[in-house]
Amino acid sequence: MFAVMSNVISVTGLVKSYGRTRALDGLDLAVAPGEVHGFLGPNGAGKSTAIRILLGLLRSDSGTATLLGGDPWRDATALHRRLAYVPGDVTLWPDLSGGEAIDLIGRMRGGLDHARRDELLERFDLDPRKKGGAYSKGNRQKVALVAAFASDAELLILDEPTSGLDPLMEAVFQDCVRRERRRGRTVLLSSHILGEVEALCDRVSIIRRGRRVETGTLADLRHLTRTAVTAELAGPAPALADLAGVHDVRVEGDRVHCRVDAHALDGLLRTLADAGVRALTSRPPTLEELFLRHYQDEHEQGNGHGRAQHAERDSETGR
Amino acid sequence: MSAPAPTARTGSAPRTGSATGTAALARLVLRRDRLRVPLWYGLTALFVVGVAAAVPGAYPTEAARHALVAATAQDPTQLFAIGPVHGSSVGAVAAWRPRGQAALLLSFAGILLVVRHTRAEEASGRRELLGATAIGRQAPLAAALAVAFAATLLAGLAMGAGLTALGLPAAGSFATGLSFAASGCVFAGVAAVAAQLTESPRAAVGLSAAVMAACYAVRGVADLGAGEWLSWLTPFGWVQHVRPFAGDHWWALLPAPAACAVLLAAAYAISARRDLGRGVLPSRPGRARAGAGLRTPAALAWRQQRGTVFAWTAGLTLFGAGLGAATPTIAAQLAQSPALSDLLARSGASARPVDGFFAFVVYLTAQVVTVFTVQSVLRLRGEEVSGRLELLLSGPVGRLRWALGHLLVAAAGSALVLAGLGAGAGLAFGLAAQAGAAEVPALLAAALVRLPSVLAVGGVAALLYGVRPRWAAAGAYTVLAACLLLELAVDLLGAPHAVLVVSPFAWTPALPAAPFEAGPVAALGAVAAGLTGAGLAALARRDLGV
Numbered sequence: 001m002f003a004v005m006s007n008v009i010s011v012t013g014l015v016k017s018y019g020r021t022r023a024l025d026g027l028d029l030a031v032a033p034g035e036v037h038g039f040l041g042p043n044g045a046g047k048s049t050a051i052r053i054l055l056g057l058l059r060s061d062s063g064t065a066t067l068l069g070g071d072p073w074r075d076a077t078a079l080h081r082r083l084a085y086v087p088g089d090v091t092l093w094p095d096l097s098g099g100e101a102i103d104l105i106g107r108m109r110g111g112l113d114h115a116r117r118d119e120l121l122e123r124f125d126l127d128p129r130k131k132g133g134a135y136s137k138g139n140r141q142k143v144a145l146v147a148a149f150a151s152d153a154e155l156l157i158l159d160e161p162t163s164g165l166d167p168l169m170e171a172v173f174q175d176c177v178r179r180e181r182r183r184g185r186t187v188l189l190s191s192h193i194l195g196e197v198e199a200l201c202d203r204v205s206i207i208r209r210g211r212r213v214e215t216g217t218l219a220d221l222r223h224l225t226r227t228a229v230t231a232e233l234a235g236p237a238p239a240l241a242d243l244a245g246v247h248d249v250r251v252e253g254d255r256v257h258c259r260v261d262a263h264a265l266d267g268l269l270r271t272l273a274d275a276g277v278r279a280l281t282s283r284p285p286t287l288e289e290l291f292l293r294h295y296q297d298e299h300e301q302g303n304g305h306g307r308a309q310h311a312e313r314d315s316e317t318g319r
Numbered sequence: 320m321s322a323p324a325p326t327a328r329t330g331s332a333p334r335t336g337s338a339t340g341t342a343a344l345a346r347l348v349l350r351r352d353r354l355r356v357p358l359w360y361g362l363t364a365l366f367v368v369g370v371a372a373a374v375p376g377a378y379p380t381e382a383a384r385h386a387l388v389a390a391t392a393q394d395p396t397q398l399f400a401i402g403p404v405h406g407s408s409v410g411a412v413a414a415w416r417p418r419g420q421a422a423l424l425l426s427f428a429g430i431l432l433v434v435r436h437t438r439a440e441e442a443s444g445r446r447e448l449l450g451a452t453a454i455g456r457q458a459p460l461a462a463a464l465a466v467a468f469a470a471t472l473l474a475g476l477a478m479g480a481g482l483t484a485l486g487l488p489a490a491g492s493f494a495t496g497l498s499f500a501a502s503g504c505v506f507a508g509v510a511a512v513a514a515q516l517t518e519s520p521r522a523a524v525g526l527s528a529a530v531m532a533a534c535y536a537v538r539g540v541a542d543l544g545a546g547e548w549l550s551w552l553t554p555f556g557w558v559q560h561v562r563p564f565a566g567d568h569w570w571a572l573l574p575a576p577a578a579c580a581v582l583l584a585a586a587y588a589i590s591a592r593r594d595l596g597r598g599v600l601p602s603r604p605g606r607a608r609a610g611a612g613l614r615t616p617a618a619l620a621w622r623q624q625r626g627t628v629f630a631w632t633a634g635l636t637l638f639g640a641g642l643g644a645a646t647p648t649i650a651a652q653l654a655q656s657p658a659l660s661d662l663l664a665r666s667g668a669s670a671r672p673v674d675g676f677f678a679f680v681v682y683l684t685a686q687v688v689t690v691f692t693v694q695s696v697l698r699l700r701g702e703e704v705s706g707r708l709e710l711l712l713s714g715p716v717g718r719l720r721w722a723l724g725h726l727l728v729a730a731a732g733s734a735l736v737l738a739g740l741g742a743g744a745g746l747a748f749g750l751a752a753q754a755g756a757a758e759v760p761a762l763l764a765a766a767l768v769r770l771p772s773v774l775a776v777g778g779v780a781a782l783l784y785g786v787r788p789r790w791a792a793a794g795a796y797t798v799l800a801a802c803l804l805l806e807l808a809v810d811l812l813g814a815p816h817a818v819l820v821v822s823p824f825a826w827t828p829a830l831p832a833a834p835f836e837a838g839p840v841a842a843l844g845a846v847a848a849g850l851t852g853a854g855l856a857a858l859a860r861r862d863l864g865v
Binding site for chain 1: 442518519604605606607608609610613614615616619622623626705706707709710711712713714715716717718720860862863864
C-alpha cells in the first residue's frame with residue numbers, strides 16, 4: 001500500500017547467508033518518506049545484517065534492495081551523501097578527540113551545521129575534547145548521534161542508537177528524532193526499547209529469523225492481537241470456549257477470564273450480557289505482549305503454538 | 320551509617336590475593352594461543368636445530384671452520400649482524416650462525432605474547448569483564464608472563480635437546496638453547512613494563528620493539544670494535560658471552576634473571592598503582608574541533624599512522640647514523656672482507672669496500688623496514704575488525720578511496736623510513752670521514768632504491784587483505800620470513816645464488832656498490848602495483864566487517 005509513494009527504503013525477498021547460517025531469509029521491508037519506522041526483532045534476527053546490506057557493506061545473495069532510489073551496493077558513495085548512520089556499538093579512533101571525529105564524519109558527508117553541532121553537544125552534555133579511547137560507551141554513542149543529527153541527511157539509519165544512554169539522554173534523543181521527523185526526514189530505527197518505539201515510530205516491522213513477520217502501525221498491530229476480558233457475572237458462566245475467536249477461557253467462581261480476537265469482541269459481549277454482567281474490565285494488549293508473541297520461538301511456546309501460526313498467517317495475508 | 324554491614328560469606332571463602340586466578344588465566348592464554356605459541360616457539364627451535372644440522376655439510380672440515388672463524392673476525396658485516404664466532408668446532412659454528420635471529424625471534428615472540436594478553440585485553444575492554452570476577456589485580460600480567468617464560472624456556476630446552484640429538488655435547492647444546500631463551504625472557508619483561516606505560520597495545524609493542532632493536536644495535540656496534548664493555552649492557556651481549564661449546568660460560572647469563580626480576584618488580588609496582596585502562600604516560604586532551612586538513616580518508620590514515628611513521632623514521636635515522644659514524648674506523652677491515660669482495664665481484668663493480676658494506680647493510684635493513692610496511696598495510700584490517708570502518712563508510716567514502724588512503728601512507732611512510740636510514744648513514748659517515756654531506760646523495764639513493772622491493776612485500780599483504788583478510792598478516796610475514804630463510808639456504812645449504820631470484824630484496828641493484836639499473840626496479844614497482852591492484856579489486860567485491 002506504500003509502494004505507490006516511492007519508498008525511501010524498499011527491500012523484497014532479501015537473502016544473505018554466512019556459510020550454512022541464513023541471516024536473511026527473504027526479508028521484505030518498506031519505509032515511506034517522512035516516517036519513523038521501527039525495526040524490531042529478537043537478537044540475531046538479522047536486523048544488523050539488513051542494515052549492513054543497506055549501507056553497501058555486505059552484498060545480498062538474492063532479492064532486491066533499493067535505498068533512496070538507488071542500489072545500495074553499486075551507488076554506495078553517492079547514496080551515503082544523503083544518509084547518516086549510527087551503529088549500536090560505536091568504536092572511535094583512539095587518537096582522535098570526539099569533536100574531531102564529529103567534524104571528520106560531517107565533512108566527509110559534505111559539511112555539517114556548526115550551530116546545530118554545538119547545540120547538540122550542549123544538549124547531549126558531551127565533552128568534545130576527550131580522546132576516542134577515553135569515552136564511555138554512552139559517550140561514544142553520543143559522538144555518533146551528534147554527527148548524525150548535525151548532518152543534513154535525508155535518511156537516518158539508527159541501529160540500537162540509545163544503548164548505553166541514561167534516561168535523561170534518552171529523552172534528548174527522542175526529542176531529536178521528533179525534530180528530524182518535523183523536518184521531513186525519514187528514520188529507520190532499530191531498537192529493543194519498547195517505550196522508545198511506542199513514543200517515536202509511525203510504523204514498525206518485526207522480523208524474526210531473517211523474515212518479516214509483521215508490519216504496520218502500532219494500532220494495526222494491536223488490532224491483530226487479542227483483548228483480555230474479565231467479567232463478573234450475575235448468573236452461571238455461559239460456554240464461552242465454544243465461541244469462535246475466544247481463547248484461554250478460565251472460570252473462577254462467578255468470574256470469567258478470556259482473551260478475544262478483535263472481530264469476535266461483539267459476539268463475546270452479547271453472550272456475556274445475556275448472562276448478566278455485574279462488572280467488566282477489558283484491557284488492550286500491551287506492546288510488550290505484542291512483541292513477546294513475535295520474539296518467542298514457536299518451539300518454546302508450548303500451548304501458544306497455534307497463536308504463532310496465526311500470526312504468520314496474518315502477516316502472509318497482510319502482504 | 321548505623322546500617323548493619325552486609326554479612327560476608329566466611330569460612331568456605333577461598334584465600335584471595337592479587338595473584339588469585341593466575342592459573343585459570345594462564346589456561347585461557349594457552350587456549351587462545353594454542354596455535355600461535357607452538358608455531359612461533361616451535362618453529363624457532365626447529366630453525367636453530369635445522370641450522371645446526373646443516374653446519375657439518377657447509378663446513379665439513381676443521382680447516383673450513385677455522386677459515387670461517389678467521390674470516391668472520393675480519394668481516395664487519397658479519398660482526399655487526401651476528402657477532403664473532405667463538406671457536407671452530409661444529410657446535411661453536413652451529414651456536415653462532417642462528418644466534419642473532421633466534422634471540423630476536425624469541426624476544427619478539429615474548430613481546431607480542433605479553434602485550435597481547437595484557438594491554439591489548441585492557442584496551443579491548445575484555446579485561447574489565449574478567450576484572451569483575453574473583454581474579455587478582457596482578458593475575459592477568461602474571462598469567463601472560465608465566466606463559467611467555469614457560470614457552471621461551473621450553474623452546475630453549477627443545478633447542479638443547481635437538482642439538483644434543485645431533486650428537487653435539489649436551490652442556491654446550493643446552494647452553495645455546497637457554498642463552499637464546501634468556502634474551503626472550505628479558506624482553507617479555509620489557510614488554511610487561513611497556514604494557515603498563517602506554518594506553519595503546521600498538522604503542523606498547525612499538526616501545527618494546529624499539530628497546531629490543533636498540534639493544535641489538537648496541538651489541539652490533541660493540542662487536543664492530545667499540546668496546547666489549549658495551550655489549551655487557553645488552554641482553555644480546557649476554558647471549559654471546561656464554562660461548563657455548565667454547566667454555567660454556569653459564570655465569571654470563573646471570574644478568575638475565577636479575578634484569579627479569581627488576582623489570583617484573585617495576586611492572587607489578589606500576590600495575591598495582593594505576594587505574595584499569597590507563598597508562599602512566601599521560602594522554603593529553605584533544606582538540607574540540609578538527610583541524611582544517613582532517614577531511615579526507617587519506618588525511619585520517621595519516622593522522623592515525625603518523626606516530627608510527629615518525630618513530631620508525633627516527634629509529635632508522637639513528638641506526639643509520641650510528642652505522643655511518645662507525646664505518647671509517649673499520650674501513651681497513653672492510654678491504655679484506657671476503658663476503659664483501661664476493662658481493663662486489665658479483666655486482667661486477669669496482670666500488671670502494673665501504674660501499675659494499677653499506678650496500679649489504681641497506682639490503683638487510685630494507686627487510687626490517689618491510690615489517691613497518693606490512694604493519695602499515697594491515698591497518699586496513701585493523702580498521703575493519705574494530706568496527707570503525709563501518710562508521711566511516713556510512714559516509715560518502717568509497718571503500719577503494721579509503722583503502723588507497725592507507726596504502727598511500729604505507730608507501731610514503733616506507734619511503735620516509737628508508738630516506739631516514741640513507742640520510743642518517745650518509746651524513747654521519749660524511750662527517751666522520753670529513754667529507755661533509757658529500758656521501759648523502761649516494762646513500763640516500765641506496766636506501767630509496769630498495770623501496771620497490773619493500774612495497775612488493777607490502778603488495779602481498781594488500782592482495783591477501785582483499786582476498787583472504789584473515790590470512791593477510793600470517794601470509795605477508797611468511798613471505799618476508801621465506802626471503803630471509805632463502806638467504807640462509809644459500810649460505811648454509813649451498814643452494815645456488817640463482818634461487819634468490821624469487822626474493823624481491825635480491826632483485827634490487829646493490830647501490831652504492833653496484834650501478835643503478837632501471838629494469839629490475841621498474842619490474843618490482845610493477846609487481847607491487849599489480850599485487851595491490853588485485854587486492855583492491857577483490858576488496859571492491861567482498862563483504863566488509865565479517
